Amino acid sequence: MIPCSNPRAQYAARKDEIDRAVRTVMERGRYILGPEVEAFEAEFAAYIGVKHAIGVGSGTDALNVALRACQIVPGDEVITVSHTAVATVAAIEMAGAVPALVDINPVHYTIASDKIEAAITPRTKAIIPVHLYGQPADLDPILEIAKKHGLRVIEDCAQSHGAVYKGRRTGSCGDLACFSFYPTKNLGAIGDGGMVVSNDDALSSRARLVRQYGWARRYISDIQGVNTRLDEIQAAILRIKLRYLDQDNQFRQRLARSYAEKLSGTDLTLPAAGAGREHVFHLYVVRSSRRDQLLSHLQAKDVGALVHYPVPVHLQPAYLNRIPAAGLAETERAAREVLSLPMYPELSESELKAVANAVLEFRPQGPEKP
Numbered sequence: 001m002i003p004c005s006n007p008r009a010q011y012a013a014r015k016d017e018i019d020r021a022v023r024t025v026m027e028r029g030r031y032i033l034g035p036e037v038e039a040f041e042a043e044f045a046a047y048i049g050v051k052h053a054i055g056v057g058s059g060t061d062a063l064n065v066a067l068r069a070c071q072i073v074p075g076d077e078v079i080t081v082s083h084t085a086v087a088t089v090a091a092i093e094m095a096g097a098v099p100a101l102v103d104i105n106p107v108h109y110t111i112a113s114d115k116i117e118a119a120i121t122p123r124t125k126a127i128i129p130v131h132l133y134g135q136p137a138d139l140d141p142i143l144e145i146a147k148k149h150g151l152r153v154i155e156d157c158a159q160s161h162g163a164v165y166k167g168r169r170t171g172s173c174g175d176l177a178c179f180s181f182y183p184t185k186n187l188g189a190i191g192d193g194g195m196v197v198s199n200d201d202a203l204s205s206r207a208r209l210v211r212q213y214g215w216a217r218r219y220i221s222d223i224q225g226v227n228t229r230l231d232e233i234q235a236a237i238l239r240i241k242l243r244y245l246d247q248d249n250q251f252r253q254r255l256a257r258s259y260a261e262k263l264s265g266t267d268l269t270l271p272a273a274g275a276g277r278e279h280v281f282h283l284y285v286v287r288s289s290r291r292d293q294l295l296s297h298l299q300a301k302d303v304g305a306l307v308h309y310p311v312p313v314h315l316q317p318a319y320l321n322r323i324p325a326a327g328l329a330e331t332e333r334a335a336r337e338v339l340s341l342p343m344y345p346e347l348s349e350s351e352l353k354a355v356a357n358a359v360l361e362f363r364p365q366g367p368e369k370p
Contacts, residue, residue: 002342002351003304004283007183009346010248011190014240018190021236028232033212036235043242044179044195049172052204054196055230056211059158059180062194063091063128065228066176069196069207070152072097072125077323079119080128080156081111082312083331087180088130088156089313100124100323101314106330108274109285109338110137115327116145126152131160131170133308134186134252134282138274139165139173154178161186162249164278171197176207181238184344186252186282187245189234251345252281255352259284259341262356269337283308284343290364291337301358306340 011018025036037055045053056062072078074096080088082101092099102115111129127146129137139155146153153174157163160170161179171177181193196211198204206223209216214225256279260270269287273279285308288294298305312331313319342355 001302001304002347002355003344004306004340004342005184006342006344006346007188007190009344010188010241013346014244017240018237021240022233025232025236031232033229034232036232036239037230040230040235040239040242041195043239045197047242047245048169048177048197050177050197050199051201052198052207054204054207054211055235056194056196057228057230058192059178059182059194060087060091060094061226061228062178062180062196063088063154063156064094064226065207065210066154066178066196067092067095067097067126068210068226069176069203070126070154071206075123076125077121077123078126078128079116079124079151081130081132081331082314082328083109083309083334084130084132084156084313085158085309086313086316086319087158088128089319092128097125098123098323099313099319101328103328103330104334105138106334107272108135108138109133109334110135110274111142112330113138113141113145116142117149120145120149120151124149124151126154128154128156129174130156130158131163133271133285134159134163134280135271135273136160136163136165136170136277136279138277143173152176158182158185159282160280161282162245163280166276172199175200176203181234186249186280187238187241190237191231191234193230193234193238194228195230248345249280252343253279255343255345255347256281256284258349258352259356262353263359266359268359281343283340285338285340287334287337288339289337291339293364294359294362295339297362298355298358301361303355303358304342307335307338308340309338310335 155177158180181189214221214223
């Protein structure tokens with residue numbers, strides 16, 4: 001089986017360096033918020049192009065911490081999309097806020113900026129654009145709307161490590177930004193991890209307090225906080241992998257070009273990068289009106305294709321009956337049609353060719369879906 005992602009292959013590619021880094025942490029005996037976390041925070045902030053980075057336990061926690069740093073309170077509304085990992089919406093509710101869901105751009109799968117203002121109410125406090133699949137959202141109109149209405153912008157960069165929007169890395173444009181280091185990400189740990197980044201001194205200071213019980217002084221909580229800390233072992237691993245992130249993203253882009261060449265004659269809709277945006281292909285997502293048939297065909301050919309995401313958040317049992325999610329036709333259509341093909345830097349050309357050949361061998365049965 002050719003997997004959709006392969007974090008084990010990345011470990012194998014960097015095994016000696018990672019093993020040494022882990023051994024150093026184990027022998028030093030400092031395991032929580034020590035020198036590895038401090039160094040990784042500084043290195044990651046420099047990479048993104050911001051002043052501050054705060055390591056936390058996961059990408060979901062990063063969003064929760066960022067919302068709390070913005071002093072989002074119960075009853076406040078936060079605008080985002082339904083076509084995303086459920087973590088985006090779960091984090092909004094963890095902070096006590098209410099998600100207001102809007103539709104996506106059908107070409108790039110990111111938030112449709114022309115739908116945002118209609119979702120703003122007197123209770124709206126923030127917008128979370130999701131840079132999905134490695135594609136930056138179109139941030140300029142979002143930032144303009146936020147400025148006009150006095151809203152915070154929190155970038156969800158869980159899938160966009162290293163992506164660029166008009167010369168700036170994702171994560172450097174909003175008030176705050178949040179990253180996940182889940183093992184399958186472009187920059188993935190060997191376990192969970194996350195980061196909040198910002199250029200805003202006050203928001204960053206508050207996020208750092210929220211991360212650990214609201215402590216500015218040990219055992220004294222100045223504000224209400226949580227416990228979500230990036231551990232030293234994961235930070236040490238991520239420091240190694242960060243050095244290779246741009247190289248790995250270039251491999252992903254090369255693989256994406258190869259897919260595009262091999263699949264250009266099919267009736268699939270292939271990924272398209274927006275103007276002024278550098279796509280880093282966390283996932284290589286194609287689109288087919290016969291998606292389910294194609295998925296079954298590929299799996300029978302030992303191709304580990306997956307669907308990101310099969311059910312929009314607003315249609316999942318746990319999130320029904322929230323703020324009315326009117327006009328999500330493009331979101332619901334995408335959920336019926338998108339398909340992720342294998343994509344990771346260690347994917348060989350022969351494996352990619354096998355995936356492409358399996359796609360080319362597909363013979364659909366019956367009428368297209370409406």
